[in-house]
Amino acid sequence: MWKKPRLWLVGCSYSNIEQLLSGLLPTYEEDVVKMEDVLYDVAVVGGGPAGLACAIYTGRAKLKTVVLDRSPSGGSLARATKISNYPGVKGPIPGAELLQTMRDQALSFGCEYRKTAVVAVDLHSDPKSLYATDGVFRARTVLIATGSRGRADKIEGEEEFLGRGVGYCATCDAAFYQGKVVAVTGCDETAAEEALLVARFARQVYLVCPKSELAIPAHFLHELEKASNVDVVLGASPRRIVGEQFVNGLVVRVRAEGEKTIPVDGVFMLLSGTAPVTDFLGGSVQLSSDGCIIVDCNQATNVPGVYAAGDVTCIHPRQAIIAAAEGVIAALQIDKYIRGAETVKPDYT
Numbered sequence: 001m002w003k004k005p006r007l008w009l010v011g012c013s014y015s016n017i018e019q020l021l022s023g024l025l026p027t028y029e030e031d032v033v034k035m036e037d038v039l040y041d042v043a044v045v046g047g048g049p050a051g052l053a054c055a056i057y058t059g060r061a062k063l064k065t066v067v068l069d070r071s072p073s074g075g076s077l078a079r080a081t082k083i084s085n086y087p088g089v090k091g092p093i094p095g096a097e098l099l100q101t102m103r104d105q106a107l108s109f110g111c112e113y114r115k116t117a118v119v120a121v122d123l124h125s126d127p128k129s130l131y132a133t134d135g136v137f138r139a140r141t142v143l144i145a146t147g148s149r150g151r152a153d154k155i156e157g158e159e160e161f162l163g164r165g166v167g168y169c170a171t172c173d174a175a176f177y178q179g180k181v182v183a184v185t186g187c188d189e190t191a192a193e194e195a196l197l198v199a200r201f202a203r204q205v206y207l208v209c210p211k212s213e214l215a216i217p218a219h220f221l222h223e224l225e226k227a228s229n230v231d232v233v234l235g236a237s238p239r240r241i242v243g244e245q246f247v248n249g250l251v252v253r254v255r256a257e258g259e260k261t262i263p264v265d266g267v268f269m270l271l272s273g274t275a276p277v278t279d280f281l282g283g284s285v286q287l288s289s290d291g292c293i294i295v296d297c298n299q300a301t302n303v304p305g306v307y308a309a310g311d312v313t314c315i316h317p318r319q320a321i322i323a324a325a326e327g328v329i330a331a332l333q334i335d336k337y338i339r340g341a342e343t344v345k346p347d348y349t
C-alpha cells in the first residue's frame, strides 16, 4: 500500500508539487517514475569522490549499495582538467579519468550506478525514499555527496515564476512544453542533455550559456548541431525572467550588445555555481547559515541514518582526497548503523 510520504521536491517546476502533496502521488509513481522493488542498504546521492569512496567501502562490506548520480561529468572533480595530487595516482590525469577508475572500483564490489538526479526526499520514513528522475529508490541509509556546484543566487523573476514557467528539471517537466518555446540555461553536459530532451516536445529551444563555449563532450555538440529546433546562445548571461501570469521572456545580457529579451514560454535554470547542492533536501536535514550540511565527526547529519560527505559539507580545503576520506568515514559509520554495532571495524585486507 502506498503511504503518502513527507517529501520535498525540487527541480520539477512543481506546479505539480501541489498535486503531489494533495494525495496524487500514485499518479507520480505510476505515470512518471517507477518505484524500485529493491530495498538498498545504502543509497549514495552523488557520484563524485565522496560518494564513490563511500560506495567502494559499503559495496566491499557487502551492503547493497546504489549510487544515484545526476551526471558523471557534472561534479567538481569531473571538471578538473589535470589532477596531480591524488595520492597513489601519478598525474597529471583528467579528473574525469580518476572518477571513472573510482566508478569501476565501486562496480567491481557489486555497487549499482544509476545516472539519475534526485529531486526530492523523504528521509524521516523507514526505509527512506529518494525520488529521482527515473525512479523512486528506497534505502535504509543515505549518504548525501552532491558537491558544491549549486547556484547561490537566483535571478529576478525566478522565484516568482517557479511552477509557472520556471523549472529546474526538464526530465520531470519537458512534456508540459509541447509546441512551446523554451530556454535552458547552462553550459555543461546536464544543460545540453536537458535541452535535447525539451527539444523532443518544444517547437524551439534556446540553450543559453554565459560562457563563450559549451563545456560538453563532442557527441553532445554533434547532437545539438543535428537538432533543427535547438539554438545555442553563447555569451549571454540570464538577468531576469519576465511575464504576466506565466513566463513570457528571458532577459539576457550579451557582451557588447547589452540586454535583450528572448521570448519564451518556459525557462529551465541549469546554471551551476559554487554553493552546496542541497535544494532537493527541502530543509529535511540541518544546514549551516552558509547552506552547508552540518555533520558530526562521523559524517552523521541530524537525521538518523543520513550522512553527508565532501564539498556539500563545506569541508575546507575542497580537495578530492578530503572528500573521499569523508566518504569512507561515512561508509564505516553506515556499516555500524546497519549492523547496530558499537564500534567501527575497518577492513585492512
Ligand SMILES: Cc1cc2nc3c(=O)[nH]c(=O)nc-3n(C[C@H](O)[C@H](O)[C@H](O)COP(=O)(O)OP(=O)(O)OC[C@H]3O[C@@H](n4cnc5c(N)ncnc54)[C@H](O)[C@@H]3O)c2cc1C
Residues within 6 Å of the ligand: 045, 046, 047, 048, 049, 050, 051, 068, 069, 070, 071, 072, 073, 074, 075, 076, 077, 078, 079, 080, 081, 082, 083, 084, 085, 086, 116, 117, 118, 119, 145, 146, 147, 148, 149, 277, 280, 309, 310, 311, 312, 318, 319, 320, 321, 323
Ligand atoms: C576546476 C577544479 C579543479 C580542481 N582541482 C583539484 C585538484 O587538483 N586536486 C584536488 O584534490 N581537488 C581539486 N578540486 C576539488 C575537488 O574536485 C572537489 O573537492 C571534489 O570533487 C569534491 O568531491 P564531492 O564528491 O564532494 O563532489 P563532486 O566532485 O562535485 O561530485 C558531486 C556529484 O554529485 C552529483 N549530483 C549533484 N546533485 C545531484 C542530485 N540532485 N542527484 C544526484 N546526483 C547529484 C553531481 O553530478 C556530481 O557527480 C578541483 C575542483 C575544481 C572545480
